[in-house]
């Protein structure tokens with residue numbers, strides 16, 4: 268059985284944004300599929316009748332998608348399976364597909380209904396791997412492939428496959444971080460997650476290091492500044508609002524009550540971060556100015572998305588940024604993700620390459 272669909276996970280409420288993004292990106296490279304995207308379900312199916320989904324899965328890697336938390340090649344959902352024997356239909360479909368894999372993850376949508384399925388998952392934790400090992404599908408060596416069982420209710424599950432290098436290594440595609448007790452706001456986790464997602468761990472010592480200089484636009488009360496300070500950086504915190512006292516006592520922060528859209532740094536900095544709530548295009552144009560003048564090497568900023576057509580707005584902003592940098596012959600890597608700690612917003616990372 269050749270898989271004919273892709274299954275993506277997302278934050279509940281963003282199914283139509285993810286659906287629009289996948290449809291656009293697939294059609295740009297000549298793939299047309301049909302979409303199943305139920306509001307607040309926490310996932311999207313992209314069905315490609317008669318076509319091998321593996322090829323499209325490779326052509327739109329997870330790293331290049333904004334609204335997807337996980338991307339899988341998937342088999343048709345198994346629905347109405349008997350609560351007395353959930354294992355047999357799963358084993359049959361696996362055998363029919365010819366799939367082999369090294370690990371199994373049972374997952375659910377990131378919804379309250381999904382969370383209520385944790386007991387069911389626990390109950391299958393031992394028996395399912397044992398049955399799949401017995402039939403030869405679960406093996407010690409199988410190209411690091413992973414079988415995902417995505418339970419949408421007690422009698423419906425969809426089987427998906429993920430491949431190393433093109434998947435989230437976090438269950439449910441969710442990077443859970445603990446908020447540091449002394450951080451001035453929970454927003455601190457947005458910047459921490461951005462670094463985990465956009466800066467490879469082995470590059471942290473050189474790209475997030477002591478003695479670097481950063482600007483934090485819209486810094487108060489200081490959740491993002493806290494992350495920069497924790498890395499040993501010196502920070503210009505730009506905001507009319509008050510900054511956290513303990514953070515100011517570190518001596519690593521200069522608080523300037525200025526307008527982040529017009530403030531200019533005194534010298535070239537390493538990082539620009541910006542969490543100002545404003546029109547996405549206004550933020551993009553401001554960051555563009557920083558990049559074209561090379562006032563920073565890397566930038567992380569949020570685009571707030573209170574509008575309905577969120578994918579279209581993100582696409583418009585990213586295209587504009589990309590075009591401006593290209594026209595000025597400024598080589599840069601641009602990435603954008605809807606992070607777990609983002610709500611009605613996405614996070615963009617830009618790194619100048621020369």
Ligand SMILES: C[S@@+](CC[C@H](N)C(=O)[O-])C[C@H]1O[C@@H](n2cnc3c(N)ncnc32)[C@H](O)[C@@H]1O
Pocket residue numbers: 451452453454455484485486487488489490491492505506507508525526527528542543544
């Ligand atoms: C979402 S909060 C930032 C939270 C911060 N990142 C944290 O982790 O604590 C947005 C901040 O942007 C500030 N702000 C809004 N417009 C601004 C502007 N034009 N220049 C500088 N700061 C601005 C607000 O005062 C507010 O403190």
